[in-house]
Amino acid sequence: MNSLHTKMLKGLGIPIILFVVALLTINFLYIDHQLKELSYSYIGSIVHEANSKLVVQVKEIEELTRVLAAYLRRNRYVDESRIQRLIDNLLDSDEQYDILIVRKPLVIEGRIQGNNQSQLRQRRFNDSDVSKHQHYYKLAQQHATWSHFRYEEDGWKTSYIVPFETAAGHADGIIIIDVSLYALVKKLSTIHLSDNAEILFSVRQDGGEIKTLLLDSKVADKTEILTLNLKTPNTVKVSTVDVPNTAAIQHSFADMITTLKLSADTIRINDRLDGDEQTFIAQLPSEFSPIVQLIALLPKEEVFMYIRRAKILETISVLIAFGGLVLLIFLISRSISRPIAALSERVEVLAAGNLNISFPKTDSCAELNSLSKNLNRTVRQLKNYFSDLKRVTAQNEKINSEINISRDVQLSLLPQHREQNKIDNIDIHACTLPAKEVGGDFYYFFKIDQDNSALVIGDVSGKGMPAAIMMAVCLSLFKAQSANTPQPDVCLQKINRFLMQEDNDRCTFVTLFYALINTRSGELIYANAGHNPPLVAKKDGRIEFLDEEHGMALAVAENVRYKAYKKQLDYGDMLLLYTDGITEAYNMKAEEFGEQRLGECIARHQQTTDAQSAKHCVQNIIARVTQFSRGCVQFDDMTVLCAVRPKADNTPQHTATESAFSKLKIDIDELHKLLSQYQTTIRYELQEINKVVNLIESFCSDYRINDEIATDLCVVLDEFVSNVIRHSQSDGRAEFIKVRLAKKANNMLAVIEYPGQAFDPMQLPAPDIHKDGHARRVGGLGVYIARQLADNIRYGHADGCNILMIEKKLAN
Known part of the structure; x- marks a missing residue:
């Protein structure tokens, strides 16, 4: 079996060597093509850079003019001070521009400049303004536009004209900003060029002539290099200024008319031979006006020289890197394979279950060193995990023990676990099944005096420990109040009044049914605080629900009055109290057990030989509900209390x-x-x-x-x-x-x-x-x-x- 070192040499070395050879072959095959593409890209980037600098200034002027027009359109009466404040807030450039705002009968004119240096004045519209106003408004034709360049005493200029209208859509006035060519192209001098490279600026005049200006700090901005008359395209006037590449510029004018029709993002590059001189000529129409064009002149030899030098250096670097790469692959594969083999041996020991092992630090490889650290961390975490597992297991056992104790304590409060389930001649049996370890259902029965006994069943909202605590409180209150106030309605009122005085942040409420049964006469006096209606199973088989109007649940509202009702329990009759966990138990079909099934279950029990046994009745109900909801999780506590008054032959003697x-x-x-x-x-x-x-x-x-x-x-x-x-x-x-x-x-x-x-x-x-x-x-x-x-x-x-x-x- 091959070692990891050999596999790494084959798997990494051979593909890398083949890739480098293929890369060198492609590099030499396409070097000429790359040179040309890089040359075009280089000179194109110069033109684009110049155009971008130009557009930034132009956009600022256009945006300023549009904002002024919108302001004048909304505000009929303005003066030069308001206009000046608005311009100072909008203009950031340090360049100076002349502005003229004509709105009859007023004219605002002056010079604007950034940094709050604008100076405007206002005067009346006169006859000398009529022709100028008509000329510019006709030129704009109701739309913002740039004018042709014109030569004045202080240099070449163009104007940005924006007419504005009234709210009704009628011509209202015009804004004219004069921009000098020098102000537009001053920042182009920051573009890095070689000594033999130039950027020219071509403008078109109204008279049909195209003049090319040299943008160079050595020559004044007024200098005309070439002048082309569009009526006689073959006639090119050459200036007397000594400018490099003048012949190449003159050749480019033959294509000037075609070039002016290019779109704003199109670069036209002429690759011409002019004697021994090879020059790239890049032409780009200006983005802000079709009458302006940028021209870049770069010698070919100068462009190719840097690119060829870079390619030679690249080839030498690749060859050196290739040799070093082969050696590096060998050393890396060797340095990686040895620590991995050592780690593999220790991992086998760890897999055998020995946690008393550590993985050494590996300085030769950061990844392997990180792997060693992670393995050591894993060993520590495993140790901590097993330690925590033991501790949590002990805590869970303690918690479960405390919960079981709580459950036993809660159940010990119920009478079934400490008293006989019979009071005089009344047979009583009850059962509760909490949904969790402890629950909120409760019941109680005890003898008040020689003739009367109390039966109660309640259900606290919620489940678990909070409900269990509330259950203990309610049961204690009932024991205390029923002993002094056995009347069911009065007793419930007192319990409710006490619960409303306590803090009840959880908004817990209690439903409760309290019955007072005369063990001698069978008379039943009861009151219901929002609990499920109990039922009475008569000895003749009839089922009657005690569904009279009941009062509100306890701990919901203050000053609630409850009403007491009476019912006669004859010999052989049965009283059944239950919580909603019985009737609301669900089966796999999402059906409730319901009161109807509960009544049918009691009716069947009454027909058995154990009809007089309260214990058998409770067991039958629990078994029937459990069978009905088989496969479903018990979501609520279930409690049943059954009281049977045996037939007359079992009645005791007078007390x-x-x-x-x-x-x-x-x-x-x-x-x-x-x-x-x-x-x-x-x-x-x-x-x-x-x-x-x-x-x-x-x-x-x-x-x-x-x-x-x-x-x-x-x-x-x-x-x-x-x-x-x-x-x-x-x-x-x-x-x-x-x-x-x-x-x-x-x-x-x-x-x-x-x-x-x-x-x-x-x-x-x-x-x-x-x-x-x-x-x-x-x-x-x-x-x-x-x-x-x-x-x-x-x-x-x-x-x-x-x-x-x-x-x-x-x-x-």
Whole structure:
């Protein structure tokens, strides 16, 4: 196998040698052609350079004149001072030009120059101006134009004429700028020429003569070299000035008439032999006027001499470079192949997995040195990568562990993970499946008192950790508010009021459904804050959605009022609460699971033998939704809570509260319906009596009861509740006192329920109101006043439960 050195010699050396030989052959074959092309290009560039310098000045004059004409066309009344200021702002050249502005009855004339050196004067239009004005206006023929050159005392001149009109299109005046030939071509003297080269300037006069002027600092600008009369083209007048190449110039005049017809960008080059003298003649019509022509004269031998010398030097350089190139290819291939072989050996070690290796610096080749540096950088990056990989892996494991802990903490807040899923005779089961590790869905159920239990389900907007934090806040608020304010509508109003007081930069909102279920009678009181409508599956198979008008979601707006609704759950009925993750689950056809499929799933469950099992119902729903959305990513949290009121043969016996009410010979079912809405629970502390006062105020406000009766009721309940707190003895089965209010016909009912041994506040000894305050025994006066304010007070006790019922008639 050939070495890299040999391959580089063959691959690089042979093609380069063949290319150099071919390049030399082509160079010698076309050297004459190149000489001629370079000569033409050289003299053409001289003419073009001269023309470019000429055009720059001409364009400045033309632009200045057009701007003045436009200004005069717009402004009828102007004076020489305004015109002078405008010219000073526009003119940059140091050359001097004569200007004449004719607009009857005024004439502005003078000399203009850059650097604010213009001098203008204004006078009246007189008879001597008539012929001049008519001559120039006729010459312009209503268009801007350059005049023929004319010879005056101070040299050859031409004029740029621009007529201007009124707004109605009538002739208004004319602007004439006289430009000397010397001013136009003065800068052409900066063009680098040899001693035997010349640039001539040909102009055409009105009389039909063409005069050629020599542009040379040695000769005055007025000097005429040749004069050609167009009427007699063969007659050429030669001046007495001694100018080189005069014979060549005279020969070129034979083609003068043809040359004047060339376009502005066309160069005509005559290659003539004049005795022993060979001269290039380049002619170019001026770009600003067809009556002006530039002529360049250059000796052939002088042009060829520099080009031939350059070609000889080029050939010698190529031959020297060719020999050096062969040697350089050999040395380069040798210097490259050795370091590459060394790098190849070390790369094999690196490929084997050994990262404890370095690549040496290679000074012989920058590319190989860069390759060594990059390989060393790669080794360091690999080491850093594996180090970072270990660190990131450890961090991810820690983050995943913290997320799992957060998930466990969040789930531990839900009752399913720490309590039995049954409250008295209500079978309850729930399940939540977050879309991420943690979610914003939540549910809760707990027993408020012996007869009532609370069910709640909520959905926080968004997903992930922010939603989980908001979920924990809402759940804590619900626990705190529902214990003191079990009425669903009032509880939601308080939670919403609290959330609106907090910072909510993410604009997170919460939908929530709160239901209060009487575990004995089956009465359901609920309020909905923008949540999905729950459904009730009746024991006869009917499905009813609780789709009454609901209130706004929580944390959206302040002072939102929610409305409470009632529903009766009979034995065998089922209440199902769910979040939108259930109904909005999608399948591969982009179809939603929807409320209809949910209702059908519940209907099928009701026909099974497990119809009375809340757990089986939840499992069936989750399984059905999972099967429906198989293959699709879960994009929202899914939560289901099911509560079943078992059939009558499984109902428990009367509670202690019911037994106490039965002692009073009261219709328990009717009383429960009346007392279920306005109630509060307080601890055995005197400061808790404020909750009772707040409950009375809310009740009286809703029923529009006057302040006098409200005050009487506050006094009565304050007295009896404070006596219960001070004197009753709790048996430890409960640590709260429940106060409930209701309105029946024209009477107001208040029920105080407290546990423990029998304690009737009305049995306290009555005070002797006929004695003065110092002689009367302390105590009993408050109960006496309360009995006087109330219309009827009844007391009952059974199974460790005390009931005190107070009636107060309302005014007609």
